[in-house]
Amino acid sequence: MIYIVGIGPGDKKYLTLNAIEIVENSDIVVGSSRALKLFDIEENKKYILTKNLVRELKNIVRSNKDKNIAILSTGDPCFSGLLKTVLKYNIAKKEDISVISGISSVQIAASRLKISWEDYHILTLHGKEENRKILLNLIKNNEKVIFLPNNLKEDVKYLIDNGISPNKKIIVCENLTYKNERIIYDELKNIINIDFSYLCVCVVK
Numbered sequence: 001m002i003y004i005v006g007i008g009p010g011d012k013k014y015l016t017l018n019a020i021e022i023v024e025n026s027d028i029v030v031g032s033s034r035a036l037k038l039f040d041i042e043e044n045k046k047y048i049l050t051k052n053l054v055r056e057l058k059n060i061v062r063s064n065k066d067k068n069i070a071i072l073s074t075g076d077p078c079f080s081g082l083l084k085t086v087l088k089y090n091i092a093k094k095e096d097i098s099v100i101s102g103i104s105s106v107q108i109a110a111s112r113l114k115i116s117w118e119d120y121h122i123l124t125l126h127g128k129e130e131n132r133k134i135l136l137n138l139i140k141n142n143e144k145v146i147f148l149p150n151n152l153k154e155d156v157k158y159l160i161d162n163g164i165s166p167n168k169k170i171i172v173c174e175n176l177t178y179k180n181e182r183i184i185y186d187e188l189k190n191i192i193n194i195d196f197s198y199l200c201v202c203v204v205k
């Protein structure tokens with residue numbers, strides 16, 4: 001069986017007991033070094049993914065057919081996560097997969113800001129160029145949005161270049177649950193001048 005395991009936003013405290021149990025009982029555990037660090041795993045079971053993620057996952061799954069494999073996915077695997085990658089690239093069939101929910105970065109952002117996320121449009125710009133236009137139209141229509149940027153500076157520049165006021169306010173929730181967590185509420189024009197890590201959730205009210 002292949003388990004796609006949501007690991008939450010990054011701090012151990014946000015791992016589910018189910019995720020810990022599945023990982024403990026798996027023969028092979030695959031993930032980024034950031035994800036693998038969250039668990040106590042024997043060295044010979046670990047596989048660190050690099051940039052050739054699809055090829056590596058295919059090889060691991062094909063050469064370990066009768067084993068239990070845990071694939072670690074940031075946040076929740078069903079939102080902009082590894083579930084889509086595994087299905088899209090035929091890494092494994094649906095019937096051979098079990099998905100273990102994790103706490104999404106979107107949920108943590110909502111809890112930090114004390115907002116109800118059902119009131120927001122939620123979208124990811126990760127590898128989804130077409131969603132930029134959707135985001136633009138939502139903001140033009142004064143809709144509330146929570147989004148995962150692809151490249152925050154470029155995404156914000158795109159919004160300004162396409163008619164959103166540089167004075168429009170945005171909230172950037174960076175490195176959620178980590179020691180260097182930062183939440184910044186500022187105008188688009190100022191956000192462009194701040195350096196952020198790739199771990200950001202953005203909110204426009």
Ligand SMILES: C[S@@+](CC[C@H](N)C(=O)[O-])C[C@H]1O[C@@H](n2cnc3c(N)ncnc32)[C@H](O)[C@@H]1O
Nearest residue numbers: 009074075076079081104105148175176199200
């Ligand atoms: C490939 S997506 C995975 C999203 C994930 N499945 C989820 O449910 O949060 C990776 C992006 O999620 C967001 N993200 C994940 N962990 C985060 C964290 N601890 N703080 C802020 N953003 C985070 C960032 O936008 C990051 O670039």
